Amino acid sequence: MTDARRPARSVPARGMLRGHLRRAFGRDGNPLGRPVDRHRSQAVLMAFLGIALAALVCAGATAADYAMSRPQALAAASRLHRVDAVTLSPPRGADPTVAGRTMYAADAYWSWPGDRNHTGSIAVPRRTSPGSTVSTWVDDRGRPVAAPPSATDTAVNALLIGLFAFCGLTVLVASGLTARLAVLDRRACDSWQSSWALYEPVWSGRTAPGKQAG
Structure with missing residues (x-):
């Protein structure tokens, strides 16, 4: 049953x-x-x-x-330029970001505008050796800036x-x-x-x- x-x-x-x-x-x-x-x-x-x-x-x-x-974002990106920088030092860890990721920076030199040389600290991958070429963003005066936001970021x-x-x-x-x-x-x-x-x-x-x- x-x-x-x-x-x-x-x-x-x-x-x-x-x-x-x-x-x-x-x-x-x-x-x-x-x-x-x-x-x-x-x-x-x-x-x-x-x-x-x-x-x-x-x-x-x-x-x-x-x-x-x-x-x-497009207007801001039009005033930025991507250049190749040559690292002068090993990467060093910076403070963790909000997302918990540790950013790395190294001393480097680059040229912008024209042949005007600049030196400063730029963001680099963790395993970047001195003398490596790293792509970075600079403004019209050649100062390093953060990358412009992409369409996906926006x-x-x-x-x-x-x-x-x-x-x-x-x-x-x-x-x-x-x-x-x-x-x-x-x-x-x-x-x-x-x-x-x-x-x-x-x-x-x-x-x-x-x-x-x-």
Whole structure:
């Protein structure tokens, strides 16, 4: 004989959303439905709409940031120049960066603009020996500068800004939903206690307080 008991299935998110939608507009057909249940579903739907709106806003902000930052990066890159520098010393470790990586630098010399020679410290790979040729970036005066951001760097930065903004807005929406549901739960508890005080004496066969049995 097979066991008739089956594990309960989890309700799909789409079905839950459909149920909240019907309940929010009083279309669920549940005769035991209470106004507080409808208000709960309305709060959940508002949270879903808030998150969807936050996603659209952050996506637009990401696209706008990239569209604004990319021309600026190209304009800055047009004033930079890539030159070959010859190292004069072994690489030495600098302070770790934010990402935890240790950058290495070495003394080197290079020429820019034209035949004007410069010496200074540039970023190099870890295993660079003296006398090696290393490509580096300099400005119009020949001073070493960081490499200009690529299109990928600009896109990643814009995406990170959008993601941080979306996470922040989602936290705000979730906090608002939690606060609203807490208020509704207290309201439902107070209503249940009032109803219990009113109807329990009748259900239990006792009379209401202050009255005597007939």
